[in-house]
Amino acid sequence: MARRILIVDDDPNMLVLLADQLRDDGYETTTARNGHEALRLLSGGWPDLVVIDMMMPGMDGLSLAREIKARADLPIIVLSAVDAGDSKADLLEEVAEDYVTKPYYYPELRARISRVMRRLNDRLPRRALVLGPGLTLELHHRQAVVAGKPVRLTPTESRLLYALAANLGQTVVSETLLARGWADTEDADPSYVWVTMSRLRQKIESDPNNPRYLQTVRGVGYRLMADE
């Protein structure tokens, strides 16, 4: 069954073009010209993914993304001209699964979309996950609470932790982590997973050389453990 994508953009040119391109790539698409129309469409049935333009008259992309997240944990990709220096970048990161800066290049967007689609079977409730007395994951806020202090996670780090947390206690092979963390256009290889895991340990483990939560299964992959 084809995956369904809802595209919300006030620019009709973009809307038609993007819908055509995605349809050509086998997705089922619906389009909305603004936030209210999008919310109306959502009440009739959930798509698998929503692509939202950040700047729209009336309800802007950020407000719409929040409205959607308040109703269901749908993955959202935001198209935006916002860069890392923008005051809204942090807010955006909290609600958006990913954001693609404009002008986007379609193959890049397509790669990001298929990466998000790959993780659809991983389901985690949108709340804090307590792994032990010193570690709580708040992936919906892209942060971990380590020994009482919040630690920011990069989008990639939270994606990998999401995949591991969705399979808590089980080994997740490196290839799966690679596919969850990076889009195909990013040319990532297993070394990306290794370095990101090592950086994650620096952030969340009290003794990174002797990890308690984020364990390596040599030659296979990684697993996330909770304290007994």
Added chain:
Amino acid sequence: MSDSRAREADRLPFRTRLTLALSAVALLPLLAFGALALVLGLVFLPSVAGLGAVLLVVLLVVALLTVPLVLFLVGEILRPLRTMVASVDRVSAGDLSEPVLVPGDDELGRLADSHNRLAADLQRRSVQVGRMLEAIGAMSPSHGVEALVQRASSDAARAFDLIEARVVLGSAADHPQGEVIPGESRPLRAELRAGEEALGVLVGLLPATRGWSRADQDLLELFASEVAVALRNAQLFATVESQNAQLRELDAAKDAFLRGVSHNLQSPLTSIRAYADQLATDRPDRRLEIIAEQSERLSRMVRQLLTVSRLESGAIKPRSEVMNLATRARRAWEALGAGPVPFSLNDESDGWLAIADGDQLDQVLWALLDNAVKYGGGAAIRVDVRPEPARARLRLMITDYGPGVTPEDRLRLFERFERGREQAGDGGSGLGLYVSRELCRAMGGELVIEPAGDAGAAFTVELPAEQAHEG
């Protein structure tokens, strides 16, 4: 205690005792001397030769009798004085709690009373100073002027035990010193001055039963001046706060504006680019490629201008993601669409990944590669990527084989709107190197120009890196 007090109360006044003692010391030896001389004289007088010996014996006996008498009297007189000295010592050491007990209405009694009053005054004032300091310490500019006025009023009443106290802002002349009427509560007044600036006045009412000395007034004025300083700080703080709020609003407005501009420029460029790509897929045409490349180029310039404005407000917050630097450089080169210019990539960084923000790194790479194409005059471009394990860094060097950079240009190269003089007419923004260096620094790296060599110009991007190994 009560025994000794009762006993001491029976004693004669100090003046009388002193008089008696001095008289005794003067008269007793004389009387004793007379009496002895009389007795001995009656017994031994017939022998005139014995007179000298008699006198000697009399003197000795009298002296022996007098010494203990004098010691006893002196001790008696000094006893209350010693008590007082001990008490004054206690006061000097800061213990004001215990009064000196010297009974009677004589000079010593009055001295003790006077000392006790002084000690009580000192104690009261030290309590006042304590409360004052506490009140002053608790004043914070962030409380705001209104709250400070309220606090200072109640603190003043408490610290000085007043019936009421009020801090009035405005002209001090509106609140002149009230008249002091004996038997009625006494009006107090101290001006609030911070340096030259008069902020208002502190007025209060003292209970009729209490005295008000110069020292009390000095303390009140000291308190008033501290209150004035705190009030002025609060006013300044409020001003700074409102300016900050304005700046934040302006900043937010600027962000919104930039977001709008960026969106309004990038959205059509995205359409142009996408439609050109789509058309080219159906019917390949070099002209469509040029449309796509040039719209891409325009987008990059818009983004660079935005970055400059972000750099100026210090709002660049790079993300730290891992990436292969050589791969990133190759993709940046491909996106640049520089056509026939020969390009070689020499990657010696196997097993090393850079820690960088992808979008920002792309901006740096585009700018440097674009420069290399522009100033290399169509000659080959070479990229070298090498790790520097000791410093956990990756170094990416971009070399062109053009005319190079003149020594005078080298110094100004990284400044805003600077271009090499030779190439001043080519229409570049002059922002590329400035933006690139700032972005590299924001990512914890650096951008430098290599010393002039045989060939062209060489720029090196240095970035934090990690060696990859499973585990």
